[in-house]
Amino acid sequence: MNKDVIIALDFDSKEKVFTFLDKFTGVKPFVKIGMELYYAEGPEIVKEIKRRGHKIFLDLKLHDIPNTVKKSMKVLSELDVDMTNLHASGTINMMKGALEGLTRADGTRPLLIAVTQLTSTDQESMENDLLIKEPIDKVVMHYANNALVAGLDGVVCSPLEAGKVHGVCGEGFLTVTPGVRLAGDAVGDQKRVTTPAKARELGSDYIVVGRSITGAEDPVSAYNQCVKEFLGE
Numbered sequence: 001m002n003k004d005v006i007i008a009l010d011f012d013s014k015e016k017v018f019t020f021l022d023k024f025t026g027v028k029p030f031v032k033i034g035m036e037l038y039y040a041e042g043p044e045i046v047k048e049i050k051r052r053g054h055k056i057f058l059d060l061k062l063h064d065i066p067n068t069v070k071k072s073m074k075v076l077s078e079l080d081v082d083m084t085n086l087h088a089s090g091t092i093n094m095m096k097g098a099l100e101g102l103t104r105a106d107g108t109r110p111l112l113i114a115v116t117q118l119t120s121t122d123q124e125s126m127e128n129d130l131l132i133k134e135p136i137d138k139v140v141m142h143y144a145n146n147a148l149v150a151g152l153d154g155v156v157c158s159p160l161e162a163g164k165v166h167g168v169c170g171e172g173f174l175t176v177t178p179g180v181r182l183a184g185d186a187v188g189d190q191k192r193v194t195t196p197a198k199a200r201e202l203g204s205d206y207i208v209v210g211r212s213i214t215g216a217e218d219p220v221s222a223y224n225q226c227v228k229e230f231l232g233e
């Protein structure tokens, strides 16, 4: 199992991204490209970061009718990213279509991960805004199981849910967990957060860390701290 720390490159221009990545010498962190950067710079930014030797999680959280998602995933798989994702709430059929679209002619494909409930969603907003009255825990596990049934590799979830997801879907089913903060850092808009050390204890496979690294005075040492706590290196 390749446990790793993934840095969320939540920047709005490639200049800012490269200024940030240039601080890292001798190490090529696994990075996440989200909607902000992708919409600002387009697919070329993915290719450029790939050329620099980074592993990439393309976090575009697709959610549409199965045929559209299938065809869009086919386009994304040509970008040669290592991991990408969609919303499990798009249904099992949509997830199956995505997997089909993502699989290249030679049978290879990036890892495909489903978002269950965003870590910024809590019981209250889920009940009031989405009219889902079940306990959030049950909803997350149900969506995770749907992803497993569809053949996906894992889910994005809170580190607090990682152990339970492994219990329901098996140890090999990946948990990719945002909502991670170095001790003492601001929580921001996240509602359920843990430290990298705690995420390791809870069984996360990959932690996704944004502001605790990108907003740090010394991002390289913040990254190293995350790696040390999470991987024990």
Ligand code: C5P
Pocket (backbone or CB within 6 Å): 008, 010, 034, 115, 117, 118, 119, 120, 156, 157, 178, 179, 180, 188, 190, 208, 209, 210, 211, 212
């Ligand atoms: O700055 P912070 O560490 O909160 O960044 C977390 C990153 O993970 C952001 O890019 C956010 O979009 C992403 N994410 C999340 N919750 C999810 C899925 C993705 O916070 N459920």
